[in-house]
Each structure stands twice: as C-alpha cells, then as structure tokens.
Amino acid sequence: MYDLLIHNAAVITLDNEEMIDNGFVLVHEGRFIQVSEGPPPLALKEKAVNIKDAKGKWLLSGFFNTHCHTPMSILRGAADDLPLDQWLKEEVWPREKFLDKDMIHAGTSLALVEMIRSGTVGFLDMYHLHMDIVAEAVVEAGLKGALSRGMIALGFTPQELKDKLNEAAVLAKGWESHESKRLKGFLFPHAPYTCTPDFLEAVADRARSENLPLSIHLAETKKEVARHEKEYGKRPVEHLDDLGFFESPVLAAHGVHVNSFEIKLLTDKNVSVSHNPLSNLKLGSGVAPVGEMMKQGLHLSIGTDSVVSNNNLDMFQEVRTAALLQKGFFHDASLVTAREALQMGTIHGAKAAGFTESGLIKEGYEADFILVDSSKPHLQPVENRVSHLVYSASGQDVTDVFVNGRAVMRNKELITLDEEKIVYEANNQYRRLNGLYRN
Ligand SMILES: CSC[C@H]1O[C@@H](n2cnc3c(O)ncnc32)[C@H](O)[C@@H]1O
Ligand SMILES: [Zn+2]
Numbered sequence: 001m002y003d004l005l006i007h008n009a010a011v012i013t014l015d016n017e018e019m020i021d022n023g024f025v026l027v028h029e030g031r032f033i034q035v036s037e038g039p040p041p042l043a044l045k046e047k048a049v050n051i052k053d054a055k056g057k058w059l060l061s062g063f064f065n066t067h068c069h070t071p072m073s074i075l076r077g078a079a080d081d082l083p084l085d086q087w088l089k090e091e092v093w094p095r096e097k098f099l100d101k102d103m104i105h106a107g108t109s110l111a112l113v114e115m116i117r118s119g120t121v122g123f124l125d126m127y128h129l130h131m132d133i134v135a136e137a138v139v140e141a142g143l144k145g146a147l148s149r150g151m152i153a154l155g156f157t158p159q160e161l162k163d164k165l166n167e168a169a170v171l172a173k174g175w176e177s178h179e180s181k182r183l184k185g186f187l188f189p190h191a192p193y194t195c196t197p198d199f200l201e202a203v204a205d206r207a208r209s210e211n212l213p214l215s216i217h218l219a220e221t222k223k224e225v226a227r228h229e230k231e232y233g234k235r236p237v238e239h240l241d242d243l244g245f246f247e248s249p250v251l252a253a254h255g256v257h258v259n260s261f262e263i264k265l266l267t268d269k270n271v272s273v274s275h276n277p278l279s280n281l282k283l284g285s286g287v288a289p290v291g292e293m294m295k296q297g298l299h300l301s302i303g304t305d306s307v308v309s310n311n312n313l314d315m316f317q318e319v320r321t322a323a324l325l326q327k328g329f330f331h332d333a334s335l336v337t338a339r340e341a342l343q344m345g346t347i348h349g350a351k352a353a354g355f356t357e358s359g360l361i362k363e364g365y366e367a368d369f370i371l372v373d374s375s376k377p378h379l380q381p382v383e384n385r386v387s388h389l390v391y392s393a394s395g396q397d398v399t400d401v402f403v404n405g406r407a408v409m410r411n412k413e414l415i416t417l418d419e420e421k422i423v424y425e426a427n428n429q430y431r432r433l434n435g436l437y438r439n
Contacts, residue, residue, distance in 0.1 A: 002028045002048045004367075004405050007040050009054035010374065012385055013361045014061060014343055019385065025059065027367040030404035035361055052400075057371040058385055060342075061359055062121030062401060063315035064144075064349025066274040067215075067253040067303025070134060071099065071127045073114070074107030074430055076307040084221050084283045092308060096129070098436040104130040105137060106429035109422040111313060112141040116414060118314040118395025121368040121403050124215065124251065124274070124303070124353045126150040126188040131171060139180050142408040142416040144368065146353040147175050148188035148215060153199040161199055165206055172212050182404070184213075184354040186251075191217040192236040193224055200243050207248040213354060214245065215274075218252040221285045225257045237262040246271055251352050253303065254279075255293070256286045263289065263296050272299035272352045275344070277321040279305030291326050291335040301352040302345045314395040319345040323390055338390035367405035372397050 007024035013035070026034040026044065034044075045051060072092075079091035099107075104127075115123065122144030125134060131149040138145035149168040153161055165187075172185025189195040189203045207214050219225055219236050228236045237258060240246060246269035255273040258266070266273065275288050293300055302322055304313050323341035327333045350359025350368075358366040372389070373379075376397055379388045401409040408416050 005048035027405035061346040065123040069306040070111035072306035073111040119398040146184035148186040371400035
C-alpha cells in the first residue's frame, strides 16, 4: 500500500524546464516515490490509502523562508517607518524586554498559521528567548524548522557568554536529533556589531567542533559597515573571515552592503546569503547586489525577516520583490528571472536551511509541496505558470500544504493548528504586552 496519490495536477518541477501538464505524484513514508505524466494506472490507485484529485491545481515545492524571527509576530505593526538602528534601539528591544513564554507562544503560533496559509513548508528561525517553545510549536504545526537560540554578547560577563553559547549549542544538537526529524539546529550570533571578536571566535570554534552550521545578520546597513571599519579597521565580511567564521557552513542574512571582492570571498567560502528584500526596503537599508552575486555563483535563498520589518510572511510577495527589485534598481530587466526567483524561494532555500533532501518534486525527495488554485482570474491565461506564480499569485491562492507527505492544510482548512484560538490569543497577548510596556 502507498500513503498518498495526488493525480490530475499540473506539476511544476523547477529543477529543469520540465512541466507536467497532467500528472501524478505518489508518496510513501514521507517521500515522493513516483512523479509521472498522465493518469495513474488503476493498479496504483487501488494501492493508495489516500487519493486526491488535484484538477485545476498546480503542484510545486513549498517555500523555505531562510530568515525569520517567528515570535516577533506578536509585535506586528509596533515599529514602522524607522531605520534599523532606531527601530531596534527605540522600539523593538524595549518591547522585547517584556516578552514572556505566553507571548512567545502566541507570536510563534500566529506566524506558523500565516506561513502554512501562504505555502511555506520550512524556515530558518532565530530568537534569543524561549526557543524551546518555538521548537514545540513547529513540531505541533507539522512544519520543518532550522532553529537557533540567537546570541547577543554586549553587556554580559565572560561566564554568562560561555553559558549562553553552551545553551545554544545544546539546544541546536537536541533539535538535530529530534524524533520528528523535522528540526535542524544552527548557531546564530546576532551580528558583528552586537558580538565581540572573542565571542564570534568562540562561536565559530564551537560550530566546528559540534559540526553545526552558522547564521548571522551581515552587512545589513551602510552605517553598520562604516562603524565596523572605524572600530576594527576592516569591513564585517573580512572581519568574520579572519575570525574563522566561514570555516563551517554559513547562511548570512541580508548581505546588502557587500562589494565584488566580498562577494567573491563569500562565494569561495561557500557561504550562502538569505536575501530579504522587503525588510531591506522597509528599514531603508538598501538593495543587495543579487544580480552580481548570481553572476559570481553565490548560493542565494530568500527570507522575510520578522513581520515587524516586512510586515507579513508571504513568500510569494518576497519572491516577486526579489525578481522585481533588481530589474528596477539596476535598470536591467534580465536580472533575476521568474524561474530563478522561484528556485531561490524553494529549492535553494531548502538547501540553505539544511533540508538537503527537500525542495524538489522528484523521486526520493521528501514530499514537501503545495497546491495552488489555478482557476483564479489573475492566473489566466493558465499556461505561463512560473510567470504567474512569481508575478501574479499570492499566498491566498494556496489551497493545500503537505510536509513529509502529511497535510497541514487541506482545501484551505488547517489540520494541525486551531486558527481561531491562535488569532484570539495573539490579540490577547499583544494587549498584555502593551499594558506592561506602557506602564
Ligand atoms: C538575538 S536574536 C534576535 C534579535 O534580532 C533582532 N532582529 C530582528 N530582525 C533584525 C534585523 O533585520 N537586523 C538586526 N536585528 C534584528 C530582534 O529584534 C531580536 O532582538
Ligand atoms: Zn533578522
């Protein structure tokens, strides 16, 4: 017997030019075991425990969001129209001081509902508070999470920093071996401007000895790079390289202010970059040189950052912005094609977040995929599917989401989470937080 058969779907494979106009996928024990054209043979149908007719639907890989902070969804709309340093120091950090377990749970759950509804199957998440609660929520939601307890080093004693790093490493290793097999662990020092060189070196050493990947906010604003040059006499990329940071697999978030030399260095060191275009636009940080990164062969994926700088987690919008922004900013419409943008949001994202057996609709790969309703007027004429997915579709067009072959949303109905309760609780906890913050 087989777990699941989905037939009558237009399958968008993305790893090559192939497109299956009418095809089926057969899933067993969490993986695709067949991806084929045409109606499935009767013998196969008889052996499938669950059968879904996907007539009028597009089947493609779900999104992997490679940079976010899910608990911050509790703060949506709390800090708009400010540059990064003011945003952090005057609005975000003062509120984060009051976040407790219930608020973290409420914010994370809200984020997970939003992610599922808009077709995200996995993500890389970092926060400095209660990441154990985030992990539990991810497991309950049925999604995939590459998780990290974020670390800021300023204002802590050497012993406190040792303990922080130890805690972060123990958590990360625990997630790596979690029974769900849907969690990964990262070490994530917040940024070169909030972590001392000694601490960054200690984190890099620990990553190497524990075989853990790293992530970090890198070269997000011009001001940050200038301040770094003044303080250390070098730019942040070179600084991290000198500290041995790139000796482990690294996913750098943002990479807005990097020059050609730095792009080459990052490429040579196999660093991948999470491009977060909407957050960069909203905070006025700038536009990452994605066209040049692609030309040099740097591995790129796409992230939303938190909803406080976005203000949503819809990867359709993020992928579209990634494709449009380069064209407009660099006056070159050939930069970042629709296919390349969609690949960054799916296949490349899965790899960057460490889910190396996901991201493709292919036999042997983990069955992490979505169905999109292709009958909507804004998706007609129906033929140019990749173009429509990038330039016309939105998260609201997603009808079904599967992770390891298990439905987490079916015909727009959430299976794993209680949306009504989560929305109620998010508002409730936001009011509590506001009460504490204002007093
Ligand atoms: C110490 S982990 C979490 C820490 O990061 C802050 N944060 C969220 N988004 C960004 C960003 O784009 N750049 C820098 N820092 C960011 C978040 O508020 C937490 O304090
Ligand atoms: Zn961030």
